Amino acid sequence: MKKIEAIIKPFKLDEVKTALMEVGVHGLTVIEVKGFGRQKGHTETYRGSEYTLEFLPKVMVAVVVGEDQLDAAVGAIIKAARTGKIGDGKIFVSPLDDVVRIRTSEKGATAI
């Protein structure tokens, strides 16, 4: 089992959700986050004084998939979330020890 955490532009959320469902992902978690990458935000001025908008709003989509679904899911996110411009985001993939469905106490892949 793998956990995919994709940080994407907020307006791409719907497209990413649809793409993931098309490749067979049943559920996902969305977290509103803020952060910066290599560009370190950008500067604006308020009444003549410069300030930095360092932490830009993003959305993090967390999905847990089986090994067999991983490539399809990552591919779907890339395809849906890409605009080709700076700030498209990142995808983090990590191994996952276990999953438990609280209602039934099922464990492992069947609980996904």
Add this chain to the structure above:
Amino acid sequence: MKIIFKKFFIQLTTAVVLCSTVGVAVAQTPSTNAPAAAAPAAAPDNTPKPDAQGYNTGAASDAADASNTPLIVPAPTELSDADKKNPDKVKAYNDAKKAFDDYTAQAKTEPLAVRVMDGVGHNRVAINFMWTLVTGFLVMFMQAGFALVETGLCRAKNAGHTMAMNFMIYPMGMLGFYLCGFAFMFGGMNSPLTPNPGGIATMGGYGGLNNELGFNLGGHFIGLLGFKGFMLQGAGYDTAAFALFLFQMVFMDTTATIPTGGAAERWKFSAFMIYGCCIGTIMYPVFGNWVWGNGWLSQMGVNWGIGHGHVDFAGSSVVHMQGGVIALIFCWLIGPRYGKYDAKGKIVHPIIPHNIPFVMLGTFILAFGWFGFNPGSSLAGTELRISVVAVNTMLASATGALGATLWMWWVRTKKPDPSMMCNGMLAGLVAITCPCAFVSAGGASILGLVAGVLVVESVFFFDKIGIDDCVGAISVHGVNGAWGCISLGLFADGTYGEGWNGVPGKVTGLFYGGGFGQLTAEIIGVVTCFVTLSVLSLIVYFIVEKLVGNRVPKDIEIEGLDIPEMGVPGYAGFVMDKASETPMLAGDHYSGAPATTKPTSITT
């Protein structure tokens, strides 16, 4: 405090008594409340009677044609022996006598018409009452506009505190004005000592507020403070006086709420409350009396021939500049918000507003309320110049907003800052407030445009010299209040203001051939406003500093004033983001607020 006041009072009364014995012309104006058919021969009782029911306010003497010429013909004044030798005066007397005799003859044949005229006069006065009260209600709503603008421009963690100051200034200011402010400001408007006494002219001419304290200088009476109508009792218990109180109270509260924005996000609530006691009782009424209560600034024209005296139609100086100067002194003394400037006085972290929609909604409410502020200052719905006043007001607000927007966009920062758009519109409104009745539409547009540019440059200037004004109150109200008065001295086009402040002729500015007289009077008013309010603000600031301290401790400022000062957050249930934080300066080893309450332990 009480003793000092008593001493002051005794001194002033002595001065008044002294100057009346030195020989100031004492001219008691007869009340225009006298019924139409009053026989001229009977000795009139000139003591103005307060009219608490309003049954006797507005009579045939108030019936007038469109140009304010009364319909009833008054009896001519008998000529003195010296005047009887002057053929011109004799002729004028004979003409007036003939007109009066004709009128008396007509009145005898048409007694019903005379009675109808009583109703006409009453209705005319009723329209003016109605106008004054309704426009006063509009001005009251400006409190909501100020609350939204000031809160929107602050950070979310101080929203409840800023709103609370804007809320409580309304009752605090009002009660102070009720207690003594109104009596200080308007208690001497019909004083026989002033060269140009006048009652509440448009509302039946009630003249009971007739005690002005002052002194005599070179044969001229210098009115300093009214002294009648305390707590709206006695001479103050009159329908016209009440209408005037309502209208002037909401004006005073406009002034009162200006400094709460400038010094927001760091002003201790208890300190603010003491200021709230001072503003309506004494800080506002002094200069107000000098300009609107028949005090010395308004009499400069009659006394020394300086224009029409200081003319301020709706309060660029009386209302806005007073508030702006208080804001300037308070913002300067209380110091900038923590984190905005570094040790060298350079802005390192501009503090950005948390709610631009609040700011813009508030600005619209203010612009709407200004239709009460300016046209209402005629105190007369029968005065048709109000349409010119209203249009001038809206034009200046438009050019002010446009001027500030374009100046920011093209000259200053390459983006049309929404907060500055609002400041620009308000600057245009503040500037047109004084000259609104005296200028043409073109003049209003130009002076509004100048106000829009001026407000941007002024905000940048005060930011640069380290006076941290959260909302631009000093620039909008102080700087543009001064500009509004000066612009009257420049742009008054000589179409209005016949006999203003007792000076014959219309109010005419420099650009329309009026010379420097009116401009000089305006500049004297502006300088006086600055000096007087600076002194009063310094006194109040240091008294408050001694009593409770003006500024909240640093840990409260960093935590946000809402919970430590008010007990509840402005936005419970909302997560504050970084924009609401106080930026910490490099090298500051502040380690967090001391725990005021023990953390609750969560047991599982």
